[in-house]
Amino acid sequence: MTELLPESRLVTWQWVPKAAGIALEAGRQLRGFFEHGVATEYKGEVDLVTVADRTVEAFLRQALAEKFPDHGIFGEEGTRDRMDSGYRWYVDPLDGTTNFAHGFPHFCVSMGLERRAPELVRQDAAIGAEAEGELVAAVIYDPMREELFVGEKGKGAWRNGRPMAVSRTRHLAESLVATGFPSRKRHANPNIHFYQQFTLRSHGVRRAGSAALDLAYVACGRLEGFWEFQLNPWDTAAGFLLLEEAGGRITSFDGSPRKLDSLEVLASNGLIHAELLETFDRLFAGRDLDPIPSPAEYANRRKSTGV
Numbered sequence: 001m002t003e004l005l006p007e008s009r010l011v012t013w014q015w016v017p018k019a020a021g022i023a024l025e026a027g028r029q030l031r032g033f034f035e036h037g038v039a040t041e042y043k044g045e046v047d048l049v050t051v052a053d054r055t056v057e058a059f060l061r062q063a064l065a066e067k068f069p070d071h072g073i074f075g076e077e078g079t080r081d082r083m084d085s086g087y088r089w090y091v092d093p094l095d096g097t098t099n100f101a102h103g104f105p106h107f108c109v110s111m112g113l114e115r116r117a118p119e120l121v122r123q124d125a126a127i128g129a130e131a132e133g134e135l136v137a138a139v140i141y142d143p144m145r146e147e148l149f150v151g152e153k154g155k156g157a158w159r160n161g162r163p164m165a166v167s168r169t170r171h172l173a174e175s176l177v178a179t180g181f182p183s184r185k186r187h188a189n190p191n192i193h194f195y196q197q198f199t200l201r202s203h204g205v206r207r208a209g210s211a212a213l214d215l216a217y218v219a220c221g222r223l224e225g226f227w228e229f230q231l232n233p234w235d236t237a238a239g240f241l242l243l244e245e246a247g248g249r250i251t252s253f254d255g256s257p258r259k260l261d262s263l264e265v266l267a268s269n270g271l272i273h274a275e276l277l278e279t280f281d282r283l284f285a286g287r288d289l290d291p292i293p294s295p296a297e298y299a300n301r302r303k304s305t306g307v
Contacts, residue, residue, distance in 0.1 A: 004148040004160050015068070015113055015137040016150045019089075022063040026056050026109045027143030030094060034105070034144070050101055053077050056093035056109070064089055064111075071113070076234045086116050087136075090237035090260070096210035105144040110212035112237025113137035114260070132260055138238035138245075140216050149216045149242055157245040159220050166248045166269035167221035172198075172279065175224035175272055178206040178214045182230045189229055197283055200290050211265075215239025218267050219246035225268040225276055227253070233260040239267075249273045253280045 004024075010017050033052035057077040064073050065081065072088030073081040079091065089111055094100055096107030116133030138157075140149040149164070151157035157164040169175050177198055182189050199205045206223070208214065211231055217223045219242040237260060240250055249270040250258040255277050258265065268276055282288050293301070 004146075005150065006158050006161050006163070013152055013155065016139060016152055018067045019064075019111055019113070019137060019139045020141075020148060020150055022060065022067065023109045023111055023139045023141040024148070025063070026060055026093060027141045029056050029059060030100070030107070030109065031143040034100060034103075050094070050097060052100065053094045053097060057091065060091050060093055060109075060111070064091070074233065076232070086118065086133075087113060088116070089113050090233045092212060092234040095212040095235060099209045104209070106142075106208050106213065107144070107210055108140050108142045108213050108216075110234065110238045111139045112233075112239075112241060114237065135237060135241040135244075135260075138241040140212050140238050140242065142213060149219070149238075151242045151245040153241065153245070155245070157219050157242045159216075164220040164242070164246045166219060166243070166246050166271075167224050168271065169224050169269065170271045172202050172225075172272050172275045175202050176204050176206065176222075177202050177225040177227075178208065178217070178223050179226065180207060180209065180211055180214065180228040191229055193289075194227070194280075194283060196292055197290065198279070201279060211235045212239050215243055215267055218248055218269065219243040221269070224272055225266075227264075227266045227276070227280075229265075230263055231265050236260060236262070236265060243267055251277070253277070253284070 005020060030052055054077050057075045057079055061073055061079050061081065064071065070085060072083045072085035073079050073091060074088055075091040092110040094107055095110045100107045113136050114133045115136045136153040138151045147160060149159050179191060179195055181191055195205055211228055212235060214226045216239055218226050243250060247270060248268060250267045252258065252262060252264040253266050266276060
């Protein structure tokens, strides 16, 4: 494992060495499931869950309890352990389940650690502005590419043992950005309009299906920006810390401070953030929108002009 971590710095790290070992084993399990295929089921109209999600979350629950017995665990598939703890892990055993279920090799294990001051610890384990602490550790592991992204607060962000930093691109027109779409109620979400407008204003938009990896990619400079609606703490906790430690910026679409339990996430290298915020402001106000031709309009144009 040490070849994937900055070995010279491990002695100063408090949580990542143990957590990274857990993530690597979880990734090994995911890779095994992926290679042999798994049955899928729906936990909503379009929300997929697989035996891999549940098996790996059970493993993470047990392993984290052994390594960090005083820490709480908040998992996507229902784990809610020791939620009144001053520390709690936000765990997604398989971020990118739809990709996984279709044999598309882009998914990861995501684990983010929150430290909460005593006055913020609530017996009801509330999540929100009144109870949110600070993120102090992050581990994201992509088992198909064998890429391990880690970070601790004040100690930087690292990919496979090398320090990460956001890109230095300063203009949206030269930027590669990413987004995602909610699996539920897509018809009630406006993101297809933002996707189209940012496609016209950037170097390109990617929709790869894993918010955790999208945030890690902004942190390591592969993307300049990322936005999405309706994410959950287990989607974002690890990626938020990695990006902030790598020099990036995260807010809501209106520039207000980011939250773990947020309906809006706008992340960037920091250098294009003001331009992103300005673009969101114009788009929400309905200004400067470039129209999308309907299929009928396109067909008529092609018929009349041959183009």
